Amino acid sequence: MRSLLLDGVSRRVWIALGVTLAVLLIAPLIVNDYLLTILILILYFAYTAQAWNIMMGFAGQLSLGHALYVGLGAYTTAALYVHFGLSPWLGLPVAVIVSALTGACIGFLAFRFRVAGVYFAILTIAFAEFARIGFDHFGWVNGSSGLFLPVANYTQSDLWNLRGKPVMFYYVLLFFTVAALALCHALLRSRAGYFWQAIREDEEAARSLGIDTFRYKMYAVVLSAGMTSVAGVFFAFYYNNLFPEQVFSISRSVELILAPVIGGVGTLIGPIVGAFLLTGLAEVIWEFLNAFGFDPPGAKQVFYGICLLFVVVLLPDGVWPPLSRALGLAERPDAPDDKPEA
């Protein structure tokens, strides 16, 4: 494991990562509440971006319905907490299992029946929509009228029940983001990681080399679904209200894939860089528009769209591959994620 974690990363990358992490660790002591909320948003997208990237970036399976797993994670832990007072940390494994099983069902159906490419992407949207309509009529979680978590003005943060101030959520998310990065790094250099990349580049060739493509695609979906649901737990306890219409909506799924696409699909650092760039820039633009007294709904999203358009047209590999070369942080030539998708 240790060698898996340390392989293929140059010292400069380690130093850059270390400095970034140190800055993020002390950030809450320096920044004001507003900046902290933005940092939380950035970390949230950095985490989900990495989870999505395992499925699309590593294994080449395009999911456009990842809001499904966020929603399942959010609803499972929130409902268990509201109904039985179960701590989110105990609800978390349940949420991960529910999401992973759902992912397994979708993966099984899709891969067994050879639903691939665009069809697979549309199937993932269909299941997210199913969940949206289903939860709208699901009485135990209050259907379309929404599920609310009890809120109070906390002076003390209760980590066990995830009730408290934003700074607690910040550190919880930072932990998960770093853990996800370590996991992704280890995965890319593992047997499964190489198999995934083989499947991504050419599934037929991978199969003819004896890779059980069905099984490894299943691993990618299950792992990605389970990881994504962890973000859902955070979503539920941070925002304290859940509406199927919002949680499972297709725009949520799209929002979730912006960061990895802009950062660089299939790269290790790209999804995190994407989250910082996108959310950071959006806030700057937002402030700028506000300063001129112009803040119509949708302005931020139009900006997201334009960013996405520019990146997709001008930097087909995402921002990170050229950026890392410019900063001298590019991975070693033998590293698998040096060459993103052709």
Added chain:
Amino acid sequence: MPAEIYLNVAVSGLLTGLVYGLMALGLSVIFGVVRVVNFAHGEMMTLAMYLAVVLFSAFKLDPLLMMVPIAAVLFVLGYALQMGLINPFITRPEHSQFMLLVAIAIILVNGLLIVFGPDARSVQTSYAYDSFAVGPLIVDATKTYAGLAAIAVAAALFAFFRFAPLGKAIRACADNYTGALVVGLDVKRLYALTFGLGAACVGAAGAMLVLIIDVTPQLGPAYTLLAFVIVITGGLGSMPGALVGGVLIGMTEAMAGLLFTPSAKSMFAFAILVLVLLFRPQGILGKQLS
């Protein structure tokens, strides 16, 4: 419930389904030729619907008459989009094309939101509450006009692809890209033309649909999904399939709304989609996948 209710709802679903079919026809034509899935399809339709709303509220112009100019505007938009943005993407991987159109979709939805706000807009024509009595049936006049107009536009498109030299040239591009290049066809221009035609279909469908439902910016993604469901059910790339799929989904939605609750109606459309994807991935009228 008396039997007439079911029949009435079925006919109403059939007429709405024809308009859905025309919308999906645009998606199917684009995919069949250019091999790009237009993820901004529903958003283009909401754009057309807003054009119809503006023309009606400002100049009292009937959407059914404005169908042609609106389709023309969407044609130009589609042509420009294909020429400027999508043509360089036809050799890129699928997910890359997808992202490009997702970006366009996001800009369209939220652009409309900025301009028109989140409230629903509608068109109140003088014949909005008229209906025809056919035996025991009561058929909504607006839906009848819209359904008939959808058939007319679809027929014109079929005729174009069947008989017009340009239509034949487009079909040649769809059948054999390299072959079309070899015989000297300007494939990129023909692709742009095709995307324009697909956009025109959805533009015409939008002008009709605005008579039936109110428009909000958020309608875009929902109708993109609906168009996907229809073309996959009918057979992606098959023109008659899109109309058959449209009618099937239109009637399913209407029936589900009657028998269960209207809010659950799209669940049935998605159930059909999942079943088709699993058991007949080429769709009802699609060719066998190689």
